[in-house]
Amino acid sequence: MITGAKVSVAIIAFGLLALLPFFLEAYGLGLMIGMLSYVALATAWSMFSGPTHYISLATVAFYGVGAYTVAVLNEGISFPVILLIAVLIGLVLSLAVGVATLRLAGVYFVIFSFGLAELVRQLITWYEVNVTGTLGRYIFLPLEPQDIYWLLLGAATLTLIIGWLVRRSRIGLALRVIGDDEVIAAHIGINLTRTKLLLFALSASLITLVGAIQAPRWVYIEPSIVFNPTVSFLTVIMALLGGPHRLFGPLFGVVPLFLLFEWLSANFPNHYSIILGALFIAIVFVLPNGVLEFLDRFRLRRAKT
Amino acid sequence: MTSLMIGLVLGGTYALAALGLTMQYGVARIMNLAYGEFVISAAFATFVLFSSINLNPLLAMFIVAPAAFSISYFVYAILMAPLVKRSKKKGNLENDSILITFGLLFLVQGILLVLFGADFASYNYLNIPVNVFGITIAANRLIAFGLAMILGLSLYCLVAYSQWGITLRAVATKPENARLVGINVDRVAQIAFAIGGMLAALAGVVISMFQTFTATSGVVFTMKALIVVIMGGVGNFMGALISGLILGLAEATVSTYVDPGLTLASTYLIFLVLLLWRPQGLFGKGVVK
Amino acid sequence: MTSFLELENVAKKFGGLTAVRDVSFTLSKGEIVGLLGPNGSGKTTLLNMISGANKVTSGKISLNGVSIDSLRPDQIVNKGVSRTFQLVRILPSMTVEENVICGLAFRKMPVWGAKAAIIAREKLEIVGLKDKASLPGHSLNYIDSKRLELARALAADPELLLLDEWLSGLTPEELEAGIELIRSIETTGISILIVEHIMSAIRALCPRCVVMNSGEIIADGSTGTVLQDDAVSAAYLGGAPCCMLTISLCSMTYILL
Numbered sequence: 001m002i003t004g005a006k007v008s009v010a011i012i013a014f015g016l017l018a019l020l021p022f023f024l025e026a027y028g029l030g031l032m033i034g035m036l037s038y039v040a041l042a043t044a045w046s047m048f049s050g051p052t053h054y055i056s057l058a059t060v061a062f063y064g065v066g067a068y069t070v071a072v073l074n075e076g077i078s079f080p081v082i083l084l085i086a087v088l089i090g091l092v093l094s095l096a097v098g099v100a101t102l103r104l105a106g107v108y109f110v111i112f113s114f115g116l117a118e119l120v121r122q123l124i125t126w127y128e129v130n131v132t133g134t135l136g137r138y139i140f141l142p143l144e145p146q147d148i149y150w151l152l153l154g155a156a157t158l159t160l161i162i163g164w165l166v167r168r169s170r171i172g173l174a175l176r177v178i179g180d181d182e183v184i185a186a187h188i189g190i191n192l193t194r195t196k197l198l199l200f201a202l203s204a205s206l207i208t209l210v211g212a213i214q215a216p217r218w219v220y221i222e223p224s225i226v227f228n229p230t231v232s233f234l235t236v237i238m239a240l241l242g243g244p245h246r247l248f249g250p251l252f253g254v255v256p257l258f259l260l261f262e263w264l265s266a267n268f269p270n271h272y273s274i275i276l277g278a279l280f281i282a283i284v285f286v287l288p289n290g291v292l293e294f295l296d297r298f299r300l301r302r303a304k305t
Numbered sequence: 306m307t308s309l310m311i312g313l314v315l316g317g318t319y320a321l322a323a324l325g326l327t328m329q330y331g332v333a334r335i336m337n338l339a340y341g342e343f344v345i346s347a348a349f350a351t352f353v354l355f356s357s358i359n360l361n362p363l364l365a366m367f368i369v370a371p372a373a374f375s376i377s378y379f380v381y382a383i384l385m386a387p388l389v390k391r392s393k394k395k396g397n398l399e400n401d402s403i404l405i406t407f408g409l410l411f412l413v414q415g416i417l418l419v420l421f422g423a424d425f426a427s428y429n430y431l432n433i434p435v436n437v438f439g440i441t442i443a444a445n446r447l448i449a450f451g452l453a454m455i456l457g458l459s460l461y462c463l464v465a466y467s468q469w470g471i472t473l474r475a476v477a478t479k480p481e482n483a484r485l486v487g488i489n490v491d492r493v494a495q496i497a498f499a500i501g502g503m504l505a506a507l508a509g510v511v512i513s514m515f516q517t518f519t520a521t522s523g524v525v526f527t528m529k530a531l532i533v534v535i536m537g538g539v540g541n542f543m544g545a546l547i548s549g550l551i552l553g554l555a556e557a558t559v560s561t562y563v564d565p566g567l568t569l570a571s572t573y574l575i576f577l578v579l580l581l582w583r584p585q586g587l588f589g590k591g592v593v594k
Numbered sequence: 595m596t597s598f599l600e601l602e603n604v605a606k607k608f609g610g611l612t613a614v615r616d617v618s619f620t621l622s623k624g625e626i627v628g629l630l631g632p633n634g635s636g637k638t639t640l641l642n643m644i645s646g647a648n649k650v651t652s653g654k655i656s657l658n659g660v661s662i663d664s665l666r667p668d669q670i671v672n673k674g675v676s677r678t679f680q681l682v683r684i685l686p687s688m689t690v691e692e693n694v695i696c697g698l699a700f701r702k703m704p705v706w707g708a709k710a711a712i713i714a715r716e717k718l719e720i721v722g723l724k725d726k727a728s729l730p731g732h733s734l735n736y737i738d739s740k741r742l743e744l745a746r747a748l749a750a751d752p753e754l755l756l757l758d759e760w761l762s763g764l765t766p767e768e769l770e771a772g773i774e775l776i777r778s779i780e781t782t783g784i785s786i787l788i789v790e791h792i793m794s795a796i797r798a799l800c801p802r803c804v805v806m807n808s809g810e811i812i813a814d815g816s817t818g819t820v821l822q823d824d825a826v827s828a829a830y831l832g833g834a835p836c837c838m839l840t841i842s843l844c845s846m847t848y849i850l851l
Contacts, residue, residue: 053400055400055404057407100577100581101580104580104584106399107336107399107403108535108580108584110336110403111528111532111535112576114338114524114527114528114531115524115525115528118524118569119569119573122566122569122570123567123570126566126567126570129566130564130566170699170700170706173695173696173699174699176685176688177685177696179687181683181685183647183679183683184685184696184746185668186646186666186667186668187645187647187667187671187676188668188671188676188696188697188700188701188750189672189701189702189750190668191666191668191669192668229524233407233411236404236407237408240404270419271419273411273412273414273415273418274411274412274415274416274419275415276411276415277409277410277411277413277414277415278412279408280408281384284401284404284405285387285405288401
């Protein structure tokens with residue numbers, strides 16, 4: 001249910017977040033940029049993978065494509081146009097992947113998405129080495145960290161609004177039916193492939209956008225930097241922790257895990273992958289439906305006794 | 306011709322790796338995304354045994370394989386068995402196992418990175434040219450191929466002709482019905498998973514004889530093994546063997562005549578064509594779902 | 595009467611197994627027909643081909659003169675065909691009402707929002723589930739799940755309703771009520787094809803029935819005559835041990851579970 005109070009809270013929160021760069025120094029702003037990008041990524045991921053249970057492990061493939069598009073086009077074209085082109089490329093790529101795999105059982109999709117980042121990375125590397133002759137590009141764009149922050153705040157808000165609209169729409173309901181039982185879905189008139197394709201493409205395009213917005217932060221880009229599998233991994237674990245079935249679920253997963261990740265990579269730079277792996281396993285075991293659902297159940301049980 | 310031989314060697318190891326994954330996915334129903342990490346771990350173990358106490362890889366196999374079997378056995382008991390128990394709802398096991406093993410992937414990779422760093426590892430074992438039918442090939446590759454084929458075929462014979470193999474195939478095709486004829490499905494699944502882990506380790510030993518590897522190259526092995534399994538038809542052991550060889554040959558051809566940088570792309574192309582043309586696999590009996 | 599649903603030489607092979615061979619029959623607008631036959635005679639496969647769940651190997655299926663045999667299930671729904679399943683299928687994570695709303699939201703003329711909720715309540719009232727509208731789908735018992743499935747199928751506003759053993763497994767009282775329910779649906783002008791084992795129900799509901807055996811139609815005519823047909827009783831008697839076996843297997847599974 002949507003109430004006036006909730007909307008005003010959301011608007012106030014947005015306003016406060018928008019003013020944040022005026023009060024933060026560089027480190028805090030960097031932290032917020034990272035956090036916002038994961039809010040957008042995890043929410044976009046959940047938009048498709050939450051209701052359908054089609055686990056996409058390809059987040060960084062699209063994210064990286066977004067960033068690389070910026071790296072290739074950053075001279076001569078204005079940034080908004082580059083962003084638009086990046087989103088279009090992400091859209092085309094996701095449609096191609098979706099057409100090939102989404103007609104089939106979910107596991108093909110998972111397998112394909114699993115190796116997609118590696119494939120794209122190797123293809124770009126091959127292209128850069130053999131055709132352009134250089135590996136690595138520089139991005140010189142007149143963007144300050146706060147500009148990127150505001151862009152990401154916009155992207156994250158856009159993702160949440162789209163997510164909210166999808167949940168209220170017929171296509172959102174269609175996705176839930178597909179996640180529950182594909183046979184029923186087909187027999188009540190849902191075009192399975194088209195519905196899945198549409199949402200996957202939407203989710204992937206948003207992920208591409210986030211990658212493109214973040215690109216100027218790196219200054220120097222090469223395939224091994226932007227196609228870092230940790231991005232896919234973190235997106236999934238954050239969405240799962242918060243609960244991918246709820247609009248704000250991923251948000252609640254991002255905040256603690258991102259801070260933890262920051263702390264781990266500062267204090268245990270060599271071991272964070274181990275710790276996160278173990279944490280991931282623990283989350284799947286203990287909170288299969290996310291922390292929000294867990295709290296709800298807990299409250300319900302308390303209320304009953 | 307040399308590329309043909311190299312392709313066959315590569316294909317032999319893929320076939321071996323795919324057999325293990327067929328065990329884990331086709332029989333035990335665990336989609337193991339950390340499979341390649343098991344392969345690489347075994348490769349590193351062989352590397353360590355060779356460089357520290359100068360142990361012959363062929364002997365190292367006898368340490369690595371049983372170790373991998375017991376580790377996988379316990380991994381199943383600790384991580385997978387509770388999921389199997391929990392997955393009364395259909396389809397949950399696949400999702401849960403994908404997620405859990407995705408976590409496991411990062412865990413094992415993290416450990417390997419801490420232990421060995423991100424550099425390429427390799428050792429020099431029997432890197433002497435041998436002449437076979439007029440083709441010159443390194444002895445280690447020849448041994449690798451022979452070993453992969455012997456292991457692969459003996460497993461196939463076991464599955465195809467032994468009593469135990471029948472049990473295994475019963476669980477692979479219809480776990481519900483296997484239960485009705487008195488098969489302890491959970492136990493068979495656990496052993497199949499452990500054997501799968503052992504085969505992964507054997508593939509790792511074989512690969513380490515002739516290829517360089519890094520702590521992060523597991524993903525590619527998982528990917529290739531998965532593609533071979535799907536190509537052969539999930540749960541089809543002979544299909545996995547033949548498809549492994551085909552993939553190896555295709556890769557060697559691409560890397561010799563087109564570009565070595567495009568081998569993974571060619572693997573993907575094969576996968577894509579397969580999905581569009583025959584999703585049930587070349588020799589498939591359909592998808593286990 | 596003009597033919598509404600028309601099957602022409604329809605056949606289905608699964609690998610080497612022929613499940614349905616050369617089946618032809620027609621169904622008129624508003625007609626209610628029983629489809630009988632022993633287990634494995636191809637009834638459900640036939641239903642699956644009409645609803646698009648299985649593709650025909652050869653032959654033609656048309657509805658209102660338009661071929662539907664190459665369409666996907668969702669397209670066939672939009673042509674006005676909806677169905678229930680032999681093993682009841684409910685959307686477990688949704689409420690009873692939401693289950694019905696799903697039937698409304700994706701049909702040819704979709705209904706959505708507040709209006710959908712009203713129609714959903716109406717459909718639930720028809721099947722007698724109005725009081726349970728807000729319960730979660732997975733909490734329903736067997737008969738209520740069947741009722742809900744029917745409500746969902748009705749929500750799609752079908753011209754043709756396919757019922758796959760919808761009356762099986764009910765108690766005598768429930769059966770009585772179920773027969774009444776189907777009869778009331780029939781009076782609204784919906785054509786119904788019922789796959790069923792329960793002879794009394796077929797006798798009560800269907801003036802005409804079609805009997806299948808080993809994938810072929812062995813009788814088609816008025817229910818009274820057909821059920822006295824020698825070939826039909828032979829098929830059922832011949833199939834009797836098979837039925838017995840199924841029953842004993844069922845009970846075994848039951849005990850094992």
